[in-house]
Amino acid sequence: MLLLMENLLTLVLILLGLALFYLSNILWLRPGKIRKRLRRQGVKGPKPTLLDGNTREMKRIRHELKPMKKQDSNNYISTLFPHLLIWRKTYGSVFLYSTGGREILHVSQPDMVKDIGHWTPSELGKPNYLKKSRKALLGGGIFTVNGDxxxxxxxxxxxxxxxxxxxxxxxxxxxxxxxxxxxxxxxxxxxxxxxxxxxxxxxxxxxxxxxxxxxxxxxxxxxxxxxxxxxxxxxxxxxxxxxxxxxxxxxxxxxxxxxxxxxxxxxxxxxxxxxxxxxxxxxxxxxxxxxxxxxxxxxxxxxxxxxxxxxxxxxxxxxxxxxxxxxxxxxxxxxxxxxxxxxHPEWQDRARVEALEVCHGRRALDADGLQRLKTVSSQHPSMIL
Incomplete structure (x- = not known):
């Protein structure tokens, strides 16, 4: 009986050790390695805490800026992600921040974003966390798979x-x-x-x-x-x-x-x-x-x-x-x-007038009519969807 209890205690200690190692790896060791490598390349960012990363700082920034800013319907970033704007001013167009067990590289440098966009998903790949966290929603569809x-x-x-x-x-x-x-x-x-x-x-x-x-x-x-x-x-x-x-x-x-x-x-x-x-x-x-x-x-x-x-x-x-x-x-x-x-009612008026002209009294637009639209064309810089 005593031997059985000792074996059970040993098993519990081993499982507890594995669990602690897993948690320390995803919350401390792995993120630390990522930050260290990027800092060698000159990428900086706000200092994270062990469990929360920079999430508390994000909430603090949103809470402090909310009463002093005016709502800008054309700039949703300042409303939803004010911390990104502040960190961009502090650390530059490329910086690193953390949400706890996940390190995020923020890139707003146009040339670098353009280079990243030239890589196809089969070369660049989808992040592993997306496959795991969104598997229930998207399964193994085209938004989560890589390669062939x-x-x-x-x-x-x-x-x-x-x-x-x-x-x-x-x-x-x-x-x-x-x-x-x-x-x-x-x-x-x-x-x-x-x-x-x-x-x-x-x-x-x-x-x-x-x-x-x-x-x-x-x-x-x-x-x-x-x-x-x-x-x-x-x-x-x-x-x-x-x-x-x-x-x-x-x-x-x-x-x-x-x-x-x-x-x-x-x-x-x-x-x-x-x-x-x-x-x-x-x-x-x-x-x-x-x-x-x-x-x-x-x-x-x-x-x-x-x-x-x-x-x-x-x-x-x-x-x-x-x-x-x-x-x-x-x-x-x-x-x-x-x-x-x-x-912007002035654009609304322009779009309505143009649609009526193209339709010529018809009830609806067809494919040829859509191609003749200029104001609400996807080629117009103000109407790109």
Whole structure:
């Protein structure tokens, strides 16, 4: 009995030692090595603390500057990330800061940013922490993989975003947008022609509907379950970021939030596979045109030799990437453009006059009409999305 207790105590001490070594490595040894190497190259930055890094200083700066600064709708960095502006003045355009177990190199030097942009993901690579912390959201999709696997996924999906395919989506976008305008007009009519409307949810819904129709051949009503669960999953995953540098071991503990994440991941997986199965069973797919071309490309690519993992994982990961990343980025960009037009009515008037001239009384724009727009063209420096 005594021998058994001694062996158990020895095992506990070994496990405790390994845990302490792991924590010291991610919180102290590894970050210290990174900072030392960069300082040799002349990269400086604020001094971090052991557990919090520079997060306390970030909060202090935001708290101190909040009452003394005026809101600037054209400069969101000064509102959301004032610490970056202060550190840039102190340490230069390239500096290092810490969020605890993670060292971040901030680069705002144009030439260096340009050089970094010339490297393709297969050469530069995605950071390991992104693969781990965002695995539940993006899986092994194109936003997280590297090397030959990234090349294969890009080759699989890129043809679905060629210009001829995009032109075919214009009618789908119009079909999704028309009900939105109708809803807003009804609100204004009932309020006597003037009312403040919170557009966030409206724009997110229309973005979701466009992604569903254009890429997966289904309306928002069908994809609503997937979008709803992905938003819940995003909220649940973001909670792990508060455990600075410790999200990797924390996610394996049997906590309520971890169980919620696992359940949501499985629910999203089953919904996407159900959508893919329905698409595969469809007969006469030629009639659907571009409505589900991306989904078909993903399904076909799942059975190719250029990816690591199962066919189901390939389908789920890339559909989640398009559902989540494509939907959210499109919605945020549209909301930002609406805000800019609202704060600059002179540009709003110019855009409206030009659209009416190009349409010539027609109800909607087509691909040729969009190319003739100058004020709201993506080539105009003030309207780049």
């Amino acid at each position: 696997e990234w090349v294969y996924q890009r080759k699989t999906m890129a043809p679905e975003f060629f210009m001829d395919k995009i032109k075919g989506m214009i009618q789908l976008i119009e079909d999704s947008t028309a009900p939105l305008f109708g809803a807003w007009e009804s609100i204004l009519d009932s309020a006597g022609g003037s009312k403040e409307i919170v557009v966030d949810e409206y724009v997110r819904n229309i973005s979701a509907d466009v992604i569903s129709r254009a890429c997966f051949g289904s309306s928002f009503a069908k994809g609503e379950e997937i979008f709803c669960r992905l938003r819940k999953l995003q909220t649940a995953v973001s909670q792990h970021d508060s455990f600075v540098g410790l999200s990797a071991p924390w996610k394996h503990l049997p906590t309520k939030s971890n169980r919620e994440i696992r359940n949501l991941v499985e629910e999203v997986r089953l919904l996407i596979l159900e959508l893919a199965k329905a698409n595969t069973n469809e007969k006469g797919a030629e009639h659907s045109g571009t409505c589900n071309g991306l989904l078909r490309a993903i399904i076909n690519g799942a059975h190719g030799p250029g990816h690591g993992g199962t066919a189901e994982d390939f389908i789920v990961s890339n559909c989640k990437t398009m559902y989540f990343a494509g939907h959210e980025s499109t919605a945020v960009t549209a909301i930002w453009c609406l805000m800019l037009l609202a704060t």
